Amino acid sequence: MKIAVCMKRTPDSESRFKIAASSTAIDETGLKFDMDDFAGYAVEAALQLNEKAGGGETVVYAVGPDNVQETLRKAMSMGVDRAVHLKADAVPVDGIAVAKALAAELKTGGYDLILFGKHAFDSSAGVVGTATAELLGLPCITAASQLSVDGGTGSARRELEGAAEILSFPLPAVVTIDEGVARPRYPSLKGIMAAKKKPMETKPAQLGSARVTIQKMELPPERPAGRIIGEGSAAVPELVKLLQNEAKVL
Amino acid sequence: MANVLVFAETRNGEIRKVALEAVTAARKLADATGGGEVHAVLAGPPGIGEKAPLLGTYGADVVLVSESADFARFARESLAATMAERARSGGYRAVVLGFSAQGRDLGPRVAxxxxxxIATDVIDLSAAGDTITVKHPAYANKVIMTLAISGSPVVISVRPSAFTAVQAPKAARVDTLVxxxxxxxxVTVVDVKEGAKGRPDLGEASIIVSGGRGLKAPENFKLVEALADAFGNAAVGATRAVTDDGWRPHSDQIGQTGRQVSPDLYVALGISGAIQHLAGMRTSRTIVAINKDKEAPIFKxxxxxxxxxxxxxxxxxxxxVKAAREGH
Incomplete structure (x- = not known):
């Protein structure tokens, strides 16, 4: 199968964040950036699908400045065949603007399957994948928790609140990947060496106009410091009293 | 005048809570953009139109009933086409949806x-002049973004439970939407597997009781279930460690890569409070923690x-808890 994976480079999600002096961005000092978690699941899913199919081509795409090449290279060290860097000074927070750039690029790619993470950690919006599918006129599963392909037909599971949909769809299609589909592999030393020789194409991203912009970023209000009310079962009556009289949730 | 179109989500023939919250958010937006009307699309299987008055109770001026056998399940493409077509022909200022499983799929499609x-997972909104401004938690709830959205129409999905559905009774006019x-x-929906009956969804529950590795074994989750029963209508969640080990289904996972919740009460049982977990529940109104290690980050x-x-x-x-509730 010919599979494309669109990925984003995001800061390590376990970091402590500070707001930059501009107050419209995070302070990137000291942050580690890597492939977004959900993009990692998508890359792994693509590799496994093609391994199971006994061949094919896997291509990664990313929009952003030159540093996204490092992340694209990492995907190739995991086993992806080649990369396309859609160059832009920054990734707009406007998901439709990004989807336009990707759709313009992907429409002539001849892909059987186009995968995305269900959302990226930084913008946490979940727009780009599904919007790209619409712009391409392809069937789309948003946030699949299971995915398989048999011939020209895909099957997926998607979690609803308290239930799950079992879905079937014809290829070509777009699927955005939730956790649970595949745990990403670590690049092997051989993979890292091989990735250095794999092709990386760079071209300007044809972004749509940005109609959503960041006006301000702030940290959420701190929770008041925690309070330990007691030890063991003996503390239960006090807890119940507080839940009734103070928190008023009982 | 600026009218706002709302997607009033249904499932199994019932209007969902998130739909009423979306109507409330739409009312707020309509008032902020000049006091237009709120028009709610009530799409579902034949007979769903009977539920229209409920949307009026929560402030919809017009209910557009769209009945189709296909809408018994989540017919994503047809729903998106119906919403987009109505938004276009009706000249709306905005389309509002819930940021639920349905809404997170439909929003980008309609946009x-x-x-x-489009702005998704919105917790507050306002308008000034031609710009609509929203607040959106990003970086797994660690940062709040204020986003300015220009152009018309705009698509906005609201985080479940962020807007409290408020009754504002109106005798809504009911119309048919083809x-x-x-x-x-x-995409074909082959089947819908319903989860355990009798418990509310994690995103909608006002009380969540959640377990981690400190429970020591999967069978001890029945103690967690028993506490949830004692609270009445509580949902049961779990940490990533527990879902990764297969003690609980992945869909129960609360955390950065799982569900992000903010109930009135969150009870963390045998949960140490890894950053990954805190990102999913730290916005809960009241948090209770029981853990054997007094240094565990959950106590912070x-x-x-x-x-x-x-x-x-x-x-x-x-x-x-049972005794306290019976005493009421």
Missing amino acids: ARLDAP PVAAQGAT VADYGIVGDVIEILPVLTAA
Whole structure:
């Protein structure tokens, strides 16, 4: 199968964040950036699908400045065949603007399957994948928790609140990947060496106009410091009293 | 005048809570953009139109009933086409949806079809002049973004429970909206597997009781279930460690890569409070934690912490909660 994976480079999600002096961005000092978690699941899913199919081509795409090449290279060290860097000074927070750039690029790619993470950690919006599918006129599963392909037909599971949909769809299609589909592999030393020789194409991203912009970023209000009310079962009556009289949730 | 179109989500023939919250958010937006009307699309299987008055109770001026056998399940392409077509022909200022499983799929579809800007998972909104401004938690709830959206219409999806559905009774006018069929290749819903009956969804529950590795074994989750029963209508969640080990289904996972929740009460049982987990529940109104390690990070965010063996404390707590509720 010919599979494309669109990925984003995001800061390590376990970091402590500070707001930059501009107050419209995070302070990137000291942050580690890597492939977004959900993009990692998508890359792994693509590799496994093609391994199971006994061949094919896997291509990664990313929009952003030159540093996204490092992340694209990492995907190739995991086993992806080649990369396309859609160059832009920054990734707009406007998901439709990004989807336009990707759709313009992907429409002539001849892909059987186009995968995305269900959302990226930084913008946490979940727009780009599904919007790209619409712009391409392809069937789309948003946030699949299971995915398989048999011939020209895909099957997926998607979690609803308290239930799950079992879905079937014809290829070509777009699927955005939730956790649970595949745990990403670590690049092997051989993979890292091989990735250095794999092709990386760079071209300007044809972004749509940005109609959503960041006006301000702030940290959420701190929770008041925690309070330990007691030890063991003996503390239960006090807890119940507080839940009734103070928190008023009982 | 600026009218706002709302997607009033249904499932199994019932209007969902998130739909009423979306109506409330839409009312707020309509008032902020000049006091227009709120028009709610009530799409579902034949007969769903009977539910229309409920949307009026929560402030919809017009209910557009769109009945189709296909809408018994989540017919994503046809729903998106129906919403987009109505948004276009009705000249709306905005389309509002819930950021639920349905809404997170439909929102980008409708935006792409309308070539409209979209903001998702919104917790507050306002308008000034031609710009709509929203607040959106990003970086797994660690940062709050204020986003300015220009252009018209705009698509906005609201985080479940962020807007409290408020009654604003109106005798809503009811109209028929003809469903628009999907074009081209589509996704087929082969089956819908319903989860355990009788418990609310994690995103909608006002009380969540959640367990971690400190429970020591999967069978001890029945103690967690018992506490949830004692609270009445509580949902049961779990940490990533527990879902990764297969003690609980992945869909129960609360955390950065799982569900992000903010109930009135969150009870963390045998949960140490890894950053990954805190990102999913730190916005809960009241947090209770029971853990044997008094240095566990969960105690830094817990309003009420008890240090001790959760297996031993749980039955005592369950009995005390039951007694307290029966005493009311």
